[in-house]
Amino acid sequence: MKMKRTATGRSxxxxxxxxxxxxxxxxxxxxxxxxxxxxxxxxxxxxKLQDLVKFSITDLYGVDQNKHLVRLSKESFxxxxxxxHVDNILNTITVNEARSRTNPNIRNGRGAFIDFSKxxxxxxxxxxxxxxxxxxxxxxxxxxxxxxxxxxxxxxxRTLIKLY
Amino acid sequence: xxxSYFIRPVYLSAYRLLYGLIVVTFIGLPAFTWLGQGLTYxxxxxxxxxxxxxxxxxxxxxxxxxxxxxxxxxxxxxLGVWCRWTxxxxxxxxxLGHTFWYSFGKIDHLLLWIIAPIFLSVAGWGDxxxxxxxxxxxxxxxxxxxxxxxxxxxCLFALTIAFSMATAGIQKVQGGWLNWQSEAARFxxxxxxxxxxxxxxxxxxxxxxxxxxxxxxxxxxxxxxxxGFLISTVHRRYFNxxxxxxxxxxxxxxxxxxxxxxxxxxxxxxxxxxxxxNRQIGIDKLxxxxxxxxxxxxxxxxxxxxxxxxxxxxxxxxxxxxQLPGLIETGxxxxxxxxxxxxxxxxxxxxxxxxxxxxxxxFLTDRKTKGEDAGPPYIQSIR
Numbered sequence: 311m312k313m314k315r316t317a318t319g320r321s322x323x324x325x326x327x328x329x330x331x332x333x334x335x336x337x338x339x340x341x342x343x344x345x346x347x348x349x350x351x352x353x354x355x356x357x358k359l360q361d362l363v364k365f366s367i368t369d370l371y372g373v374d375q376n377k378h379l380v381r382l383s384k385e386s387f388x389x390x391x392x393x394x395h396v397d398n399i400l401n402t403i404t405v406n407e408a409r410s411r412t413n414p415n416i417r418n419g420r421g422a423f424i425d426f427s428k429x430x431x432x433x434x435x436x437x438x439x440x441x442x443x444x445x446x447x448x449x450x451x452x453x454x455x456x457x458x459x460x461x462x463x464x465x466x467x468r469t470l471i472k473l474y
Numbered sequence: 475x476x477x478s479y480f481i482r483p484v485y486l487s488a489y490r491l492l493y494g495l496i497v498v499t500f501i502g503l504p505a506f507t508w509l510g511q512g513l514t515y516x517x518x519x520x521x522x523x524x525x526x527x528x529x530x531x532x533x534x535x536x537x538x539x540x541x542x543x544x545x546x547x548x549x550x551x552x553l554g555v556w557c558r559w560t561x562x563x564x565x566x567x568x569x570l571g572h573t574f575w576y577s578f579g580k581i582d583h584l585l586l587w588i589i590a591p592i593f594l595s596v597a598g599w600g601d602x603x604x605x606x607x608x609x610x611x612x613x614x615x616x617x618x619x620x621x622x623x624x625x626x627x628x629c630l631f632a633l634t635i636a637f638s639m640a641t642a643g644i645q646k647v648q649g650g651w652l653n654w655q656s657e658a659a660r661f662x663x664x665x666x667x668x669x670x671x672x673x674x675x676x677x678x679x680x681x682x683x684x685x686x687x688x689x690x691x692x693x694x695x696x697x698x699x700x701x702g703f704l705i706s707t708v709h710r711r712y713f714n715x716x717x718x719x720x721x722x723x724x725x726x727x728x729x730x731x732x733x734x735x736x737x738x739x740x741x742x743x744x745x746x747x748x749x750x751x752n753r754q755i756g757i758d759k760l761x762x763x764x765x766x767x768x769x770x771x772x773x774x775x776x777x778x779x780x781x782x783x784x785x786x787x788x789x790x791x792x793x794x795x796x797q798l799p800g801l802i803e804t805g806x807x808x809x810x811x812x813x814x815x816x817x818x819x820x821x822x823x824x825x826x827x828x829x830x831x832x833x834x835x836x837f838l839t840d841r842k843t844k845g846e847d848a849g850p851p852y853i854q855s856i857r
Binding site: 316319320322323326327330334337340342343344345346347348349350351352353354355356357358359363365366367390391392394395397398399401402403405406415416418419420422423426450452454455457459 | 475476477508512514515516517518519520521522523524525529530569572573575576578579580581582583585588589622625626629630633634637638639641642644645646648649650651653655656657658660661662664665668669670681682684693794796
């Protein structure tokens with residue numbers, strides 16, 4: 311009896327393991343995220359570090375009437391959102407701004423986003439009138455030996471969102 | 475292999491209470507009431523998810539109902555009411571809500587604590603400490619889940635944990651973490667520090683640590699720990715060693731990278747040494763002493779009722795909040811601490827390491843006094 315039970319258990323375990331492997335295999339082939347998923351984040355990139363560590367930083371700016379840029383706290387601006395995902399939200403906005411011209415679904419939701427942005431800017435800077443938002447992705451490099459972060463000024467992408 | 479994962483249903487039921495206690499104390503439950511149609515411009519679900527079937531976020535009413543259902547199923551599960559069903563429904567409603575929560579271009583990988591009830595309800599975590607026992611005139615002994623089914627369900631869950639860890643390790647190997655010239659952990663430390671402002675604890679100190687050997691040890695040990703987890707599932711004893719190591723691993727991830735990956739800590743608690751805990755606090759004795767048992771269940775029922783009402787009120791009164799606050803977070807808020815949620819999560823990590831240390835000491839003392847191999851520290855296989 312016990313032997314039969316163990317054999318059944320092993321079969322269930324093997325089938326389950328195969329399903330898990332298949333799930334991981336699909337992820338590796340498609341290189342696309344799945345939810346719900348049992349695949350953990352990898353932080354897989356492992357560049358050779360020769361004193362410089364290169365990566366990008368995304369910043370959010372308000373543009374006032376005189377075209378001056380004011381750097382905004384991303385977390386404060388998106389205070390009603392899950393703060394760990396703020397950089398991803400900025401990426402989504404960048405993609406959607408480009409697609410809103412052709413995709414009516416995105417265009418319809420844009421009005422609510424503009425209203426939201428005006429409201430947030432009013433809350434953060436009640437005495438300044440901002441006419442646009444700017445999302446800027448900039449390349450930066452960190453010097454390991456001198457421990458200095460170098461803002462290179464090299465802009466990877468720039469998205470201007472006119473509010474008026 | 476499978477039989478080594480057997481945990482007595484009375485211990486599994488005690489774990490159900492511990493699970494609930496950890497959630498209500500340190501984490502809180504997720505609230506989905508902050509989501510709604512107004513956020514459709516930001517809608518970017520993962521390529522393979524249920525949310526892909528939608529063109530935007532459903533209305534606020536949908537998320538309000540989902541939050542309430544999730545809350546109801548959670549408390550029914552903890553109280554052991556229709557436990558098998560409510561455990562599954564809690565997991566399903568949580569996953570459904572998070573499908574939309576993670577539709578802003580990124581998913582978090584905090585799934586294990588959400589799916590744990592599905593496995594453990596089959597294993598028999600609803601056999602004891604249930605509220606319906608209070609309302610029976612004569613207390614009947616619960617019908618225990620068959621040992622074969624219990625050990626298989628726990629074994630499948632252990633495999634799930636190990637597999638998840640191994641997926642991270644395999645991707646790291648692919649990415650070049652074992653390459654001697656690269657310093658992967660250091661690269662991610664720098665990136666997290668400056669891109670995401672993760673500057674707390676020891677992040678600043680390690681940022682300036684220019685020791686190639688140290689960073690390579692970090693890289694190699696991480697990969698060995700993550701991939702080795704899967705191999706360790708062949709026997710509970712080896713698996714326990716890896717769970718102990720993983721508690722320390724997640725603690726160091728918090729200290730260096732400021733990432734509180736709390737989900738795993740909740741499920742690792744399933745593998746504590748229940749026999750040792752039973753000797754300390756007498757779980758078995760509690761079950762056989764009818765009056766004490768009933769008083770205990772009544773206290774849990776009353777506590778859950780009060781907390782349910784508080785969270786229900788909170789979900790609607792503060793509809794822009796992501797989390798129904800746990801007890802520590804609530805206390806910290808009252809005391810005026812900023813970042814009370816983060817502090818509450820951190821306390822779970824420090825608590826877990828304290829338990830690990832205490833268990834290690836208990837193991838050493840136990841072996842010294844008994845002169846026998848008491849098994850691995852903290853987490854123990856069946857003797």
